[in-house]
Amino acid sequence: MxxxxxxxxxxxxxxxxxxxxxxxxxxxxxxxxxxxxSTVERMKLIEPTLDYEADKNFPCMVNVVEIKYNAEFGRNLVAKCDIPVGKTVVLERDIPQIRDDLLTCNTCLRLYTNCFACPNCADATFCSLNCLNRNRIHKSECGTFFPHLDLEMRFQIKMLLMAIDSFPDVDSLMQFVEHALLKDPETLPTSLDDPNSKYYFFFKLATSAPYIFGPSEAYKVYKAAMNLPKVSGLFDSDRKKRFLMHLVMHHTLISNANSFGVENGTFVANVTSLLNHSCAPNIIGYLFSSYSLNVTGRPIEKGEQLFIKYSGIDGLSTTMRKSSLKSRWGFDCKCERCEPTRAPIDRKLITADPCYKYVAKNQHIDILYNQTESAIIKKKCVAFLNKYGRSPWSSEIEFVFKVYQHNIATAKLV
Ligand SMILES: [Zn+2]
Ligand SMILES: [Zn+2]
Ligand SMILES: [Zn+2]
Known part of the structure; x- marks a missing residue:
């Protein structure tokens, strides 16, 4: 194709x-x-875009969403007007991420492209000369032991290399970090339009989740990073080495509280990280190439918060779900599913809906080879979710939400 x-x-x-x-x-x-x-339905590589105008300060987010702060959730995203289903509201690119997959370009992370191997090592592939030349991070890892480290270790080192790469020299990075540490932890970064402000946003992400990556792991990351010629060349005094060790610790806290696991990989994205959890989410988040995409999966009213669902809780009872969220993320979930306040909707009504019936009947199509049918399913899902998505969460809403998620995430490949 x-x-x-x-x-x-x-x-x-x-x-x-x-x-x-x-x-x-x-x-x-x-x-x-x-x-x-000329004869066969062809696979196109789609460039995702936002569905509203971009926010002035945070161009990866639409201007109908704003960043707010409150005591219960910390920083969070809130709708400035009613937003229907199917709208891409946050779209972040060039985020720290690692994927164990030589079929993707090491720079833009596109799948299904004409990847060729790096001329200097056998551990990275690129889709174009442009991607090979603009990947400064790979130049620091190329031909080293880096590809043989485990995924978490590589992710930590990648975050370090991205931080180092955002500044002209180590002294500027050190000054920047000292200054950032002195700022109120709740201070909102005011923009995302250059590497420094991007790094500042990342540096000020929450670090409060229960720690699952201990200081000894952080020390291993530090040691491995210092084995890279670029890093040991730059951090050549005791003062700089001490700083690097602290920076690694801070990064591990950030990734512990904000990283998302995906198949064969992990990533952290700035604005995406401000989306809080609900077991009855209204946002579908997924990763496509180098993008973190967030799309409305239920209608959102003006003033309401945007929520995604953290992974690892599917199929659990309410008690198990709550305790799992508490132990991994450190919060008591009070979402509409965990603490319902409304009577459930009549399930007969919902299952009699023609769009629901259509989705239930056609849910198993092969999306990659049947784009036309997938487009119809997506339309039916959107119609159903716009109509019933604001009803109390039910297994039917969850079912259509998931079919929609599967279709949009997979369809981005075609
Ligand atoms: Zn590429
Ligand atoms: Zn290489
Ligand atoms: Zn919940």
């Missing part, structure tokens, strides 16, 4: 001094691809 990419691959193979006898084979494949391109 990726015929255009096949054509690029063929050109690359020709330029790589392929033996003459193999050229006719490539020509045949090229002609086959050209023929099929």
């Amino acid at each position: 990726l015929y255009e990419e096949v054509l690029v691959d063929i050109e690359q193979a020709k330029n790589a001094n392929l033996p003459d006898r193999l050229i006719p084979k490539l020509e045949k494949r090229r002609n086959d691809s050209l023929k099929l391109m």
Whole structure:
């Protein structure tokens, strides 16, 4: 289905001094691809966008959402007007993330592209020369032991390298951190439009969750980072080494409280991290290429908070769910599912809805190979969730919410 990419691959193979006898084979494949391109439904790589105008200070967030603060939730995101289902409201790029997957480009993290190996190591692939050249972080890891560390360790080191890369030298980073530490912990960063303010936002994320990554792990991260020539070259005095150790500790606290686990990977995103948890969420969050995307999954009224659901609680009873959230994240969940205040909706009414019936009947289609049907399912999900999404949470709403989530997250690949 990726015929255009096949054509690029063929050109690359020709330029790589392929033996003459193999050229006719490539020509045949090229002609086959050209023929099929005109007949078959093709896989397109989609560039995601926000569904409203971007906020002036936080361009990764729509201007109909604002960052607020309150004692119960700390910083949180609130709707400035009614927002229906299916709207992308937060879209963050170039976030610290690690994925164990050589099929994705090491820089832009696109899947299904013409990846080629790094010219200097066998541990990273890139989709284009542009991605190879602009990846300054990989240059620090290239040809080292880095790819053989475990995922968490690599993630911690990646965060360090990103911090180092945001400043012209270590002294500037040290000054910046000293200044940031003195600021009120609740101070809202005022923008996200340059690497320094991006790092400041990250540096001031909550660090309050129960700690699952101990000081001895942080020390291991420090030791591993110091084995990278770039890091040991920069942190060459006792004062700088001490600073680095403290910085690693602070980063581990941030990632402990804010990182999201995904299949084969982990990431931290700034504004996405301000989304609090509800067992009955109104936002669907997912990762696509280098983007963290957050889309409305239930209608949100003006003044209401935006909530995502943290992972690892599906299928648990209310008691188990609450205790699991308490032990991992340190809060007592008081969401509408954990502490319901409204009578449940008539389930017969909801299951008789034609959109619900359609989604229930067609939920198992293969999205990657049936984009037209997936688009219809998404439409039915949106119609259903706009109609019933504000009713008390029920297994039917959860079911449609999940089908919608699966379709939007997978459809981004096609
Ligand atoms: Zn790329
Ligand atoms: Zn390399
Ligand atoms: Zn809850």
